[in-house]
Amino acid sequence: MDIEKRSGCPINLTMEVLGDRWSLVVIRDMMFGNRRHFRELLSKSVEGIASNILAARLKRLVSLGLISKCDDPSHSQKTIYSLTEPAIQLVPVLAMIGSWGRQHLPVSEALSIRAQLLEEGGQQMWDHFMDDLRQIHIEDPVGGASGRRTSPVLAQLTEAFERVRRGSPDSR
Amino acid sequence: MDIEKRSGCPINLTMEVLGDRWSLVVIRDMMFGNRRHFRELLSKSVEGIASNILAARLKRLVSLGLISKCDDPSHSQKTIYSLTEPAIQLVPVLAMIGSWGRQHLPVSEALSIRAQLLEEGGQQMWDHFMDDLRQIHIEDPVGGASGRRTSPVLAQLTEAFERVRRGSPDSR
DNA sequence: GACAACTGATTGCAAAACGCAATCGGATAG
DNA sequence: CTATCCGATTGCGTTTTGCAATCAGTTGTC
Numbered sequence: 001m002d003i004e005k006r007s008g009c010p011i012n013l014t015m016e017v018l019g020d021r022w023s024l025v026v027i028r029d030m031m032f033g034n035r036r037h038f039r040e041l042l043s044k045s046v047e048g049i050a051s052n053i054l055a056a057r058l059k060r061l062v063s064l065g066l067i068s069k070c071d072d073p074s075h076s077q078k079t080i081y082s083l084t085e086p087a088i089q090l091v092p093v094l095a096m097i098g099s100w101g102r103q104h105l106p107v108s109e110a111l112s113i114r115a116q117l118l119e120e121g122g123q124q125m126w127d128h129f130m131d132d133l134r135q136i137h138i139e140d141p142v143g144g145a146s147g148r149r150t151s152p153v154l155a156q157l158t159e160a161f162e163r164v165r166r167g168s169p170d171s172r
Numbered sequence: 173m174d175i176e177k178r179s180g181c182p183i184n185l186t187m188e189v190l191g192d193r194w195s196l197v198v199i200r201d202m203m204f205g206n207r208r209h210f211r212e213l214l215s216k217s218v219e220g221i222a223s224n225i226l227a228a229r230l231k232r233l234v235s236l237g238l239i240s241k242c243d244d245p246s247h248s249q250k251t252i253y254s255l256t257e258p259a260i261q262l263v264p265v266l267a268m269i270g271s272w273g274r275q276h277l278p279v280s281e282a283l284s285i286r287a288q289l290l291e292e293g294g295q296q297m298w299d300h301f302m303d304d305l306r307q308i309h310i311e312d313p314v315g316g317a318s319g320r321r322t323s324p325v326l327a328q329l330t331e332a333f334e335r336v337r338r339g340s341p342d343s344r
Numbered sequence: 345g346a347c348a349a350c351t352g353a354t355t356g357c358a359a360a361a362c363g364c365a366a367t368c369g370g371a372t373a374g
Numbered sequence: 375c376t377a378t379c380c381g382a383t384t385g386c387g388t389t390t391t392g393c394a395a396t397c398a399g400t401t402g403t404c
Contacts, residue, residue: 006219008280010273010287011200011266017277021191021391028183038352047178050392055353077351077400086276093268094183100265101182104258105189108180115182193362210381222363227382249371249380 003064017064022049022057027066027087028094031133032114032157036080036145037072046111061087070141080145082137091126091133095119110165114157129153175236189236194221194229199238199259200266203305204286204329208252208317209244218283233259242313252317254309263298263305267291282337286329301325 003016018024025047029035035044042054049057058081061067066087072078098115101107107115118125132151136144143149175188190196197219201207207216214226221229230253233239238259244250270287273279279287290297304323308316315321 003277005278007283008278009197009200009218009283010270010277010279012197012219012283013277013279014269014273015193015196019191019193019196021187024187024191025181025184028181039350042352046181047184050394051353052355052393053391056390058352075351075401079352089272089275093265093272096265096268097186098182100258100261101186103261105175105182105185106177106180107182107185111179111181111184211379214381222365223382224364224384225362228361230381247372247380251381 017066022053023061024090024094024097025049026054026057026061027083027090030067030081030083031087031091031094032154034136034144034151034154036082036141037078038081041081068141072145073142074146080141082141082144083133085134085138088130088133088137091118091130092123095126110161113160113164117157117160125153189238192229194225195233196262196266196269197221198226198229198233199255199262202239202253202255203259203263203266204326206308206316206323206326208254208313209250210253213253240313244317245314246318252313254313254316255305257306257310260302260305260309263302264295267298282333285332285336289329289332297325 003013006012006016025045026041026049029041029045033044035041038054038058041058042049042051045054058067058069062069062081066084068082068084069079070082072080095115095118098112099119102112102115102119118129121129129151132153136149136151136154140149144151175185178184178188197217198213198221201213201217205216207213210226210230213230214221214223217226230239230241234241234253237256240254240256241251242254244252267287267290270284271291274284274287274291290301293301301323304325308321308323308326312321316323
């Protein structure tokens with residue numbers, strides 16, 4: 001699988017790679033939700049992605065080098081999907097997109113709290129988060145998928161999300 | 173025209189708005205190429221957008237509030253398309269996307285020089301550029317479209333682009 | 345050892361979006 | 375009067391999407 005290369009413009013090429021309704025959403029779930037298996041991405045999808053679309057996107061993203069797959073030792077049939085370095089470097093892009101969406105689109109509070117924290121955290125938090133992601137996606141994908149290895153930044157984002165989701169915003 | 177709202181997630185909503193192969197490319201041409209008329213967007217398109225796709229995208233982006241249209245006083249049939257404030261605030265997003273594309277995709281030098289300058293310019297340049305865009309798209313769309321009013325930042329980016337395109341990189 | 349649940353997918357099919365070429369009616373310039 | 379330009383629209387075939395059902399192999403439970 002390859003991109004068209006309608007032109008050598010960076011924005012055009014990026015849209016050829018990520019310019020559809022699902023690719024970035026899948027990457028978002030892997031990155032912020034640590035969904036590493038097909039079924040996790042399928043059943044925990046807030047937007048309700050269809051299984052054939054998910055399969056097609058995963059295959060495409062793997063062939064484009066944004067995602068890698070490896071066997072899960074705990075289950076001979078399980079595949080662990082991991083973000084590669086190029087996908088991890090989408091953190092600033094996703095932070096900016098989240099920030100823009102939060103300002104201009106009808107977002108829900110619970111689903112945008114992570115974007116807000118990432119925005120407020122700035123470049124320093126992004127760098128820290130990317131280092132974390134390298135640990136659980138590249139250094140130790142098996143440990144990262146199983147939960148044996150975790151990311152402090154991700155835990156922080158998830159905790160804030162859970163707190164808001166439970167209807168008890170941090171009022172301290 | 174309206175978005176689906178599959179979920180209230182900022183990233184998802186942004187992809188519902190901009191997640192196709194053409195919308196951001198059209199906005200890029202308006203923003204960095206100052207293409208303000210249908211024919212300009214159509215005939216000067218590096219990627220070769222089709223006229224029906226362009227018409228559909230413009231209509232959609234107008235209805236979503238990212239683009240506005242007004243009459244061109246120089247020609248009763250001409251329509252001037254302008255970026256609205258939400259679209260102008262995509263500058264940091266486009267800068268990040270351009271930066272990512274430049275690092276990870278097979279870009280051409282000429283078409284990525286503007287992304288490089290925008291990346292190097294940082295937040296300060298983005299703010300300056302957004303102020304310029306407000307002048308030629310919101311304050312004075314007619315003057316901005318005709319060239320009577322210009323943007324210093326845009327002129328700087330365009331000059332660099334032309335210089336590289338002519339095969340004479342700045343060696344001074 | 346039977347059986348249900350779960351694994352990452354695949355298939356069929358209808359609907360929508362896309363891409364391309366040709367064309368439209370109106371306005372303007374020479 | 376004619377040629378060109380204006381922002382589109384139409385027709386049509388291809389591709390992508392969305393949805394539901396299904397697949398074969400693996401695992402855990404009893």
